[in-house]
Amino acid sequence: xxxxxxxxxRWRMDWFLWGGQVQDFPSIWLRDSxxxxxxxxxxxxxxxxxxxxxxxxxRQFIRSSAVVxxxxxxxxxxxxxxxxxxxxxxxxxxxxxxxxxDSDSSNAGECGGNIVAICDVxxxxxxxxxxxxxxAKRFKDYRKMLDEIGKDIDxxxxxxPDHHHGSAxxxxxxxxxxxxxxxxxxxxxxxxxxxxxxxxxxxxSTQMGNQGSAETGLRRAIxxxxxxxxxxxxxxxxxxxxxxxxxxxxxxxGQDTVPANLDWDLWLGPAAxxxxxxxxxxxxxxxxWFDFGTGALGDMACHTVNMPFRALxxxxxxxxxxxxxxxxxxxxxxxxxxxxxxxxEREGLPPLKFWWYDGNPxxxxxxxxxxxxxxxxxxxxxxxxxxSGALIVGEKGKLFAPDDNGARxxxxxxxxxLYIAGDKHDAAKAVPQTIPRSPGHMQEWFRMMKDGTxxxxxxxxxxxxxxxxxxxxxxxxxxEGYKMDWDGPNMKSTxxxxxAQFVKRENRKGWEx
Numbered sequence: 194x195x196x197x198x199x200x201x202x203r204w205r206m207d208w209f210l211w212g213g214q215v216q217d218f219p220s221i222w223l224r225d226s227x228x229x230x231x232x233x234x235x236x237x238x239x240x241x242x243x244x245x246x247x248x249x250x251x252r253q254f255i256r257s258s259a260v261v262x263x264x265x266x267x268x269x270x271x272x273x274x275x276x277x278x279x280x281x282x283x284x285x286x287x288x289x290x291x292x293x294x295d296s297d298s299s300n301a302g303e304c305g306g307n308i309v310a311i312c313d314v315x316x317x318x319x320x321x322x323x324x325x326x327x328x329a330k331r332f333k334d335y336r337k338m339l340d341e342i343g344k345d346i347d348x349x350x351x352x353x354p355d356h357h358h359g360s361a362x363x364x365x366x367x368x369x370x371x372x373x374x375x376x377x378x379x380x381x382x383x384x385x386x387x388x389x390x391x392x393x394x395x396x397x398s399t400q401m402g403n404q405g406s407a408e409t410g411l412r413r414a415i416x417x418x419x420x421x422x423x424x425x426x427x428x429x430x431x432x433x434x435x436x437x438x439x440x441x442x443x444x445x446x447g448q449d450t451v452p453a454n455l456d457w458d459l460w461l462g463p464a465a466x467x468x469x470x471x472x473x474x475x476x477x478x479x480x481x482w483f484d485f486g487t488g489a490l491g492d493m494a495c496h497t498v499n500m501p502f503r504a505l506x507x508x509x510x511x512x513x514x515x516x517x518x519x520x521x522x523x524x525x526x527x528x529x530x531x532x533x534x535x536x537x538e539r540e541g542l543p544p545l546k547f548w549w550y551d552g553n554p555x556x557x558x559x560x561x562x563x564x565x566x567x568x569x570x571x572x573x574x575x576x577x578x579x580x581s582g583a584l585i586v587g588e589k590g591k592l593f594a595p596d597d598n599g600a601r602x603x604x605x606x607x608x609x610x611l612y613i614a615g616d617k618h619d620a621a622k623a624v625p626q627t628i629p630r631s632p633g634h635m636q637e638w639f640r641m642m643k644d645g646t647x648x649x650x651x652x653x654x655x656x657x658x659x660x661x662x663x664x665x666x667x668x669x670x671x672x673e674g675y676k677m678d679w680d681g682p683n684m685k686s687t688x689x690x691x692x693a694q695f696v697k698r699e700n701r702k703g704w705e706x
Contacts, residue, residue, distance in 0.1 A: 294352030359384030405598025424588030440481025509681025
């Protein structure tokens with residue numbers, strides 16, 4: 194049904210990333226006119242999950258696809274297999290309803306979703322959300338929920354700790370459920386690859402929870418960069434004030450009594466068993482632990498790198514290295530780090546280096562930040578260096594987004610000592626609008642389910658962004674000073690075999706993918 198309407202939706206390709214440009218597909222996706230077929234040996238050779246893409250001819254695939262890729266990759270225009278229709282009631286199950294899951298589930302209801310089930314390992318959290326949705330069935334275990342009422346569910350939201358993202362979403366997507374999943378989309382590179390393939394194979398409506406994607410300022414910044422206002426991009430520098438949770442520490446000794454409201458075994462889920470310690474993991478501090486979180490980089494880069502990733506058409510990096518880090522402990526991310534990503538030439542753009550910096554300015558250990566010569570104009574304009582930001586250095590000038598989500602940006606040309614707001618800078622005013630503005634981040638997901646319009650952060654782009662970001666976590670685990678050459682399409686390091694152990698996780702029995 195939807196396939197017959199694709200021609201009337203061609204204009205919506207502009208929704209997609211950087212201008213809806215249609216390119217040829219690299220060999221990982223298309224080989225001449227042969228059907229697309231992904232196998233474990235081709236794209237997921239480090240895990241046992243076999244992903245079989247539905248067969249499509251080259252003409253059929255291009256007809257339903259818009260490619261926006263760097264040198265070694267492609268991003269397809271999503272094709273939704275079953276559009277629900279404007280008047281259909283969408284039955285939604287919410288996995289994780291505390292913290293961000295509280296607002297995600299509420300937003301799903303506000304967008305017209307019929308919340309038929311809620312799931313959380315903490316009974317206090319479950320009871321609280323149950324008052325808002327008294328008609329929803331309650332579950333502690335999303336595996337049981339999907340087994341029991343999967344047939345009654347159209348879509349799921351996943352708002353759990355990071356180590357459950359892939360486990361929950363992949364189970365639901367295999368059942369053909371549309372999926373909204375919080376950032377980072379997954380905890381591992383391999384999970385991101387699986388979810389990206391599943392979304393295409395099952396033709397699902399998807400959206401990652403990096404809400405800044407809906408900001409008008411972010412979309413405008415992409416337009417300005419791609420219009421060439423600051424010239425060809427040469428460098429990218431992004432920093433964050435995270436962690437704002439404990440990390441850079443060892444596991445505490447002993448164990449505490451598990452609270453009656455918490456199912457600790459279900460909270461651990463696919464991760465290895467360990468003793469419960471009060472306020473060490475649940476409910477917030479899991480982010481700094483290798484087994485449960487993705488550190489400052491995984492937590493924030495899906496926000497702060499989102500705009501430049503799209504604007505600069507980054508594609509897969511060919512080199513990733515942890516240049517410098519504070520002491521790396523056996524089970525937690527460091528307090529501060531600097532990671533370098535190198536990207537090759539892509540679509541006429543020169544090679545580019547991207548540096549990531551993290552660390553809490555309030556910590557006694559001074560966090561790593563960009564060198565002073567790069568931030569001079571920022572300090573002159575703002576008086577201080579913001580706690581987070583994304584700085585693109587071009588041949589003719591710089592563009593700076595001074596917050597987590599890229600909601601606003603400033604421009605300084607080479608002859609200017611001060612930044613000027615992007616909507617007021619003469620060099621940017623004439624740039625035409627090429628990207629449609631958003632009705633709202635969650636609304637985009639619901640619209641995609643109803644009429645097929647691609648959500649801006651659907652999994653084809655979100656899983657790709659997440660996969661690249663998580664390579665920084667792999668580099669951290671490999672160790673400081675180890676230059677990791679990376680083969681993106683084949684998901685492996687060509688020079689550091691020890692990196693493979695961090696690309697995927699061996700899930701605990703009962704939680705296998």
